[in-house]
Amino acid sequence: MSEILNVEEIFGSKVFSLGKMKERLPEEVYNELVSIMEHGGELTRAAANVVAKAMKDWAMENGATHYTHWFQPLTGITAEKHDAFVTHPDKEGKMLMEFSGKELIKGEPDASSFPSGGLRATFEARGYTTWDITSPAFIKETATGPTLCIPTAFCSYTGEALDKKTPLLRSMEALDKQALRILRLFGNIEAKKVIPCVGAEQEYFIIDAKKALKREDIIFAGRTLYGAPAPKGQEMDDHYFGVIRERVGGFMHDVNVELWKLGVTAKTQHNEAAPAQHELAPIYETANVAVDHNQLVMETLKRVAGKHSLRCMLHEKPFAGVNGSGKHNNWSITTDTGLNLLEPGKKPNENTQFLLVLACIMKAVDTHADLLRQSASNVGNDLRLGGYEAPPAIISMFLGEQLEDVVAQLVETGHADSLKKGEVLKTGVSTLPDFVKDATDRNRTSPFAFTGNKFEFRMVGSEDSIGSPNITLNAIVAEAFCEAADRLEAAEDFDEAVHNLIKEYMSKHQRIIFNGNGYAKEWTEEAARRGLPNIPTMVEAVETLTTKKAIRLFEKFGIFTEAELHSRAEILYEIYAKTINIEALTMLDMANKQMIPAVVKFAKALADTTVTVKMAGGDASVSKSLLKEVTAKLTAMKKAAERLQKVEDAGAQMARGKEQAFYYRNKVVTAMNELRLPADELEKMVDKEFWPFPTYSDLLFEV
Ligand code: ADP
Ligand code: MG
Numbered sequence: 001m002s003e004i005l006n007v008e009e010i011f012g013s014k015v016f017s018l019g020k021m022k023e024r025l026p027e028e029v030y031n032e033l034v035s036i037m038e039h040g041g042e043l044t045r046a047a048a049n050v051v052a053k054a055m056k057d058w059a060m061e062n063g064a065t066h067y068t069h070w071f072q073p074l075t076g077i078t079a080e081k082h083d084a085f086v087t088h089p090d091k092e093g094k095m096l097m098e099f100s101g102k103e104l105i106k107g108e109p110d111a112s113s114f115p116s117g118g119l120r121a122t123f124e125a126r127g128y129t130t131w132d133i134t135s136p137a138f139i140k141e142t143a144t145g146p147t148l149c150i151p152t153a154f155c156s157y158t159g160e161a162l163d164k165k166t167p168l169l170r171s172m173e174a175l176d177k178q179a180l181r182i183l184r185l186f187g188n189i190e191a192k193k194v195i196p197c198v199g200a201e202q203e204y205f206i207i208d209a210k211k212a213l214k215r216e217d218i219i220f221a222g223r224t225l226y227g228a229p230a231p232k233g234q235e236m237d238d239h240y241f242g243v244i245r246e247r248v249g250g251f252m253h254d255v256n257v258e259l260w261k262l263g264v265t266a267k268t269q270h271n272e273a274a275p276a277q278h279e280l281a282p283i284y285e286t287a288n289v290a291v292d293h294n295q296l297v298m299e300t301l302k303r304v305a306g307k308h309s310l311r312c313m314l315h316e317k318p319f320a321g322v323n324g325s326g327k328h329n330n331w332s333i334t335t336d337t338g339l340n341l342l343e344p345g346k347k348p349n350e351n352t353q354f355l356l357v358l359a360c361i362m363k364a365v366d367t368h369a370d371l372l373r374q375s376a377s378n379v380g381n382d383l384r385l386g387g388y389e390a391p392p393a394i395i396s397m398f399l400g401e402q403l404e405d406v407v408a409q410l411v412e413t414g415h416a417d418s419l420k421k422g423e424v425l426k427t428g429v430s431t432l433p434d435f436v437k438d439a440t441d442r443n444r445t446s447p448f449a450f451t452g453n454k455f456e457f458r459m460v461g462s463e464d465s466i467g468s469p470n471i472t473l474n475a476i477v478a479e480a481f482c483e484a485a486d487r488l489e490a491a492e493d494f495d496e497a498v499h500n501l502i503k504e505y506m507s508k509h510q511r512i513i514f515n516g517n518g519y520a521k522e523w524t525e526e527a528a529r530r531g532l533p534n535i536p537t538m539v540e541a542v543e544t545l546t547t548k549k550a551i552r553l554f555e556k557f558g559i560f561t562e563a564e565l566h567s568r569a570e571i572l573y574e575i576y577a578k579t580i581n582i583e584a585l586t587m588l589d590m591a592n593k594q595m596i597p598a599v600v601k602f603a604k605a606l607a608d609t610t611v612t613v614k615m616a617g618g619d620a621s622v623s624k625s626l627l628k629e630v631t632a633k634l635t636a637m638k639k640a641a642e643r644l645q646k647v648e649d650a651g652a653q654m655a656r657g658k659e660q661a662f663y664y665r666n667k668v669v670t671a672m673n674e675l676r677l678p679a680d681e682l683e684k685m686v687d688k689e690f691w692p693f694p695t696y697s698d699l700l701f702e703v
Contacts, residue, residue, distance in 0.1 A: 036133055037133055060085070065084055065086075065146075067082070070152060073115065075115060107152065116567060117574075153169065175475075200329050203272055203326055207700070216590050221579075221586050230696040242271045244271060245703060274322035290466070324383065332454035333477070342354075355416075362407075366509040367476065374541040378463065385459060398448065479557065538572070539658075584648045595692060596634065637679055651664050
């Protein structure tokens, strides 16, 4: 029997939570902290020293020797530089471990090696990390020993954001301010704060580490760049929600324990649609904590997988031909008094506040569909979006039958008098209850779906930070709230004005609503007729960041300056070109050093066989025709490799930026696809003994 796990006890044991602060801090200091968390402000140096000491003592009791300012540069992952608590020893050689308020609040990592998109010239390499007091410190236990991690924002010397946290916090403040204006219009004076809440469902693949390490593409690109489909894929639907295999189960158990210790509410786990694919979902929480926690989820998945001799692949499309991975970003807006602005209630058609919120979100999503699309784009997602298993690259909104009907009534007559009821589902078994079908229903093909009391943004990539999508959501909805509040606050007759506004917004932006099959080809045509943007890949999406419309939006709410937007665009172009560059070089390396030599050896074996069999008087026709086919494909492969080398060389010579990114997308990606074709065909023909690395069958079905 395995030991009984006391989850209540271990939960949050490695987090310096509010509860622990309350226990360990003098009351005035604790109150000062809580007040800053709720209303903003700066911690006094004296208080910071007290907090730092308490934090260090707690960390040392948990075995920590080091601390780090944990931040999220624009690489999409997290960064940390560890410092020990050690100080200068005294004359007698005795050393006291220390951690000051200054060290807690501010760090100065050498920032020159992080992407800044030209914001911070390298000679002015100073960057600052500052403690995000609203996200709790925690202890990470890795091979380097327990380390105290302090979530921080990362800015340049002149205050420009170099990370994903700073703009996220700015966007949360903007949404808070504008949503409160809406609430006040409806007479709500109790709410003091409005907070976006996020729950991110994380998809991933688990494969055997030893096999993974035999493939350069998995090592360098995080995905397979070659690979013929296995005889079996996901067509039997036998993996989704299937029984979790023992080895993976052991891994999931350890992941949960590690996450619970870190205060992450890992809640749901199951097998996903593709073989070797799984999902983990925590319970939703404040957006910035959810963003931090999602980073911890990704880190923990990878680290614990390693301990089990497994490898966790977070890439959006690790294997061709089976589903890719995404992240469903569940988003809602909640007050500090516990009211969810997205809660339709029993009679949404009569719930004016809800209808106004909905109208504003329709307006926001329609007006800034391009920015939302951008916020979910990364290199890996180019391979997933628009595939048969993923939402298309076109943003639309799913509301479900009931709300769609309410919107249609409002648009037509200005009133929504009737409400479609959820049907009763008859089970047909007398001992089983019948139940009322959820009227919001489910539509798995929509990129942005209303699911009861939240929106589920399903376009987000599995490997990406959920920072950008939430910055964008908060910003665009803040803008719509602001414009609505401007009008309604000035109106003489509020009831009439709000009624007119809802009708106007819904009529104008109804085109964004689509309840049909988002995977169907017809939808692409219909969306074009409606004038909805269809932005096929990441490089085109980058352009949306620096349009007049985007600059106006982000500057108005103090989320990004124009300079920050341009720098982000530059960084994204660079990331794109560099990623494809690595993929192309990896493909060439595998082709030239592993696959072509293997096929040459196989061809020689075929030639030898043909000659020997013939000499011995046998029928050598099979090996002979196989030889012909294999060598023909080999020639094609070699040619394709040479062509890729040529376009790749030219791309590497280009100056960094937009033009280079587009070149990589147009020329290099095409040449990569052309090389993969003959290579995958050869894999299907060559004796397995000769093939230089594990295949899809080995990787996806043998864990
Ligand atoms: P699904 O059917 O998509 O799996 P769930 O109800 O299980 O939906 O929720 C998925 C995610 O959405 C979870 O992380 C959950 O905590 C989160 N979630 C639920 N309600 C809300 C809400 N009001 N706001 C934000 N996220 C939410
Ligand atoms: Mg979901």
